[in-house]
Amino acid sequence: MDILKNKRMILTFLLIISVVAGVQAVDTKNKREIQPQVMHIVDESSAGSNISLNIEFKNYQESNPEFLIFQVFINTHSEDLSVYDDLGSYLAVKVDEVPVKPEIIFEKRGGGHHISNILKVKNNYQGKRLMDEGTKDIKLVFKNIGEVEERVHSFKF
Secondary structure, eight states, X not given: OHHHHHHHHHHHHHXXXXXXXXXXXXXXXXXXXXXXXXXXXXXXXXXXXXXXXXXXXXXXXXXXXXXXXXXXXXXXXXXXXXXXXXXXXXXXXXXXXXXXXXXXXXXXXXXXXXXXXXXXXXSOBTTBOSSSTTOOEEEEEEEEETTEEEEEEEEEO
C-alpha cells in the first residue's frame, strides 16, 4: 500500500514539474512573451587578479525601457577598488558585436573591498534602441580592471 502511495506521489510530482516547465511566462503589462532563455542571462561573473565582477541584468522583462539597468558588484580582499570609482572609463558596450557609445549613468553604492554600482545604459543610441525585438546580445566589456585586459559579460536574448 505504501509503495503504491509513493508511486502516486512521484507521478503527481513529475506531472506538476512537466506542466510548470511547459508554461511560458507572459509579461501582462506589455503583452509580450518572455523568452525562456532570457532567464539564463540575468547574471554574469568574471574573476581575475584578486578582483571579481558580478553583473546582474535587472530589467530584462521590459520591452522598451528607457535605460538598461545592470547591478555591478566588484569584490576583492586585497586590492584598492577606489581607482574604479569612475567605472565608465573602463567600460565599452557592444550590441550584436557592434561597439556603441550610449549615455551611461553610474550610481555608486558601497566602498572598500565591496562595491556595488547601478549601471544605467541609455536604451537609445543615434536614434535607435539598443535592446528591441531584433537584438541578439548586449556585451559589457570591462577593460583593465585589476590586471585583466578584458572581461566580457554577454547577455543573449
